[in-house]
Amino acid sequence: MKSDALRGHLDAMVLASLEAGPRHGYAISEYLSRRSDGALTVATGTLYPALHRLEKAGWVTSEWSTVTGRRRRTYELTASGQRALGDRRAEWAQTSSVVTAVLGGT
Amino acid sequence: MDRPAGTCQSGSVSSTIDAYVTSLASATTGRPTRRTPRLLQEARDHLEDAALAGQARGLSRHQAEIEAVSAFGAVEQVAPAYRAALGLTRVRTAAISLLFIVILQPLVWAGWGYAEGEPTATGPGLVLNDLIEFIGIAYLVACPITLAACSAALRGPERTIMVIRIFGGLALLTGASVMVLALGLNALAPQPVDLLFTTVVTILPMSATLTMSTRGLRLISP
Structure with missing residues (x-):
């Protein structure tokens, strides 16, 4: 999938990846890859600046933790981030239903 | 190592x-x-x-x-986002540090004046003193509002550069103004304050925030 098509949706997908619980960056990228069956081709390097921005926006928090013997930065969804995810889901449902209706061709 | x-x-x-x-x-x-x-x-x-x-x-x-x-x-592909993220951290830290410095300044200067029995500024010195107070109060009001507004703006990925410019510009302008005015006030005072005291209390903290915000702004310059 072209990365241009994903622009604007990466934040929502990152927030969704944290809904089940805290994850470190690599686990988030693995989640995105697995859930999309490898269709997401966004450069994983752009994930970390996005996480930092979401942290400063108050939607995620982070802390160093030790995972399988290695020190990693782990991210967690905040209550505000949970609400934002709900809003993004509603927006996406509306957008996709409109686009599907128009592109459906019948 | x-x-x-x-x-x-x-x-x-x-x-x-x-x-x-x-x-x-x-x-x-x-x-x-x-x-x-x-x-x-x-x-x-x-x-x-x-x-x-x-x-x-x-x-x-x-x-x-x-x-x-x-x-x-590729490095060329991801580096701009990294520069923006680091720039944001620097200017935000500079702006918040400056907020604490601006809050502490009047207390420290009042304590110094009380201890030294400093005479009240008159003439041009009084104008500079009022200007510093005005800038300090304006920053005390503007900084928290800007922090809240910028946190909201960061919820859209395309606004990071704008937020860096606002934070960096605010800290740069306030810090430079207060630093210059404090030096002028020191020179115009009837009994000039110990330059070492002015340097430690005002010039050095302001310089540190200026350096930090300049570095943050430089990261997003073309």
Whole structure:
């Protein structure tokens, strides 16, 4: 999938990846890859600046933790981030239903 | 501490990852830093994880590193986002530090005046004093509002550069104004305040915030 098509949706997908619980960056990228069956081709390097921005926006928090013997930065969804995810889901449902209706061709 | 070429922090051979992170650091900060920014440490950790996963799938260490670096994205592709993230951290820290400095300044100067029995400023000195107070009060009001507004603005990825310019500009303008006015006030005072005291209390803290905000703004300059 072209990365241009994903622009604007990466934040929502990152927030969704944290809904089940805290994850470190690599686990988030693995989640995105697995859930999309490898269709997401966004450069994983752009994930970390996005996480930092979401942290400063108050939607995620982070802390160093030790995972399988290695020190990693782990991210967690905040209550505000949970609400934002709900809003993004509603927006996406509306957008996709409109686009599907128009592109459906019948 | 310098590590032998071709080895990573864990001691394994990691020339591709090392070269990539060094290149990303150079493209991001443009110069060596005393400590590795958190973003770059996370990038290295990610590449190490990806390389280990590649090895678990049967790739050689070298092939696994090349695959990990390739998936991470070309340095030219990811560096602008890293520069913006680091720039944001710097100008935000500068703006918040300046807020505390502005809050503490009147208390420290009042304490100094009380201890030294300083005469009240008159004439041009009084004008400068009022100007400093006005700038300080304006910043006390503007900074928290800007912080809240910028946190909201950061919820859209395209607004990061705008937020950096607002934070950096606010801190730069306030810090430079107060520094210049404080020096002028010191020179015009009937009994000039000890220059060392002015330097320690006002000039140095303001210089530190100016340097931090300038570095943050420089990271997003073309």
